[in-house]
Amino acid sequence: FFSASWSSSSSSSLTKGEGGEITNAATSADGVVGLPIDFDVSSKIEGNESQIVTIELEPNQVLRAESGAMMYMTEGVTMETTTGGGMSAGFKRMMTGQNAFISDYRYDGEPGTKGLVALGTDFPSKIIRLDVKDYGGKIVCQKGALLCASHTINIEMEFAKKMTAGFFGGEGFVLQSLTGDGDVFVKAGGTLIRRDLGDGEILRISSGCLVGFSNGVEYDIQMMPGIKNVMFGGEGLFVTTLTGPGTVWLQGQPPSRMISEIASRVPGGGLGLALPIPGMGGGGGGEGEGGEGESEGTST
Structure with a gap:
């Protein structure tokens, strides 16, 4: 939903041409103008x-990030949350596991100062x-893998080429395609x-362990060989x-695997039916010896 090219300049001020246009900034498809960020420094x-x-911003630089990811921002940094190109663009992001809204962070401080x-x-x-251009101009990721990026990066839907890969590959039909400069x-x-x-x-990898792959890599699934591997190997x-x-x-601890393991250990099978366990302070937090049951019952 973003489409733009940007210069390699990392100047902290906007340069205007004879007609008043900005010559050293990048413009995204939804009209956001900003200077590129030199992430190396x-x-x-x-x-x-x-x-x-933590990312340092100079005046008029723009960082585009997943909404809800911000820990802090310093004085002079402003945040603007939008759909980034209309509801259709927001819907496409939702299909790739991102939020429908995106947050743009811009530093509006004085020249020579920086924000965080x-x-x-x-x-x-x-x-x-x-750097996307180091990998053939395209990186395909699992849904929801993107944290933040240059504001000129395109986030698009990447469909599994084969039906079986979509049904059984562990990532679904829709992956996340990141393109651009x-x-x-x-x-x-x-x-x-x-x-x-x-x-x-x-x-060959376990479903869910995929983070992403570069342009040129083919993604598919195969049946696990051996009936004992299928039934007792734990890989499906x-x-x-x-x-x-x-x-x-690749990632060693897929979030889905961690969530599944936690849910399996919750009383009631992870369905919100937790039962009080004697001596563990669960349930209604009734009175215990010494009148301390109320505070004990609320601790975990």
């Missing part, structure tokens, strides 16, 4: 097992920055690894296959 990924990213924006994730994640910050659960595949090289009936050439990013 302006971004910092912090933390170990659960990371955040810090973004976090909705589950314990690693964060990786990727600029950088993207992608999140992954647990340990994040990268594999570079040669021409025709096949990598199908595995995802990725065929090179290209780059693949």
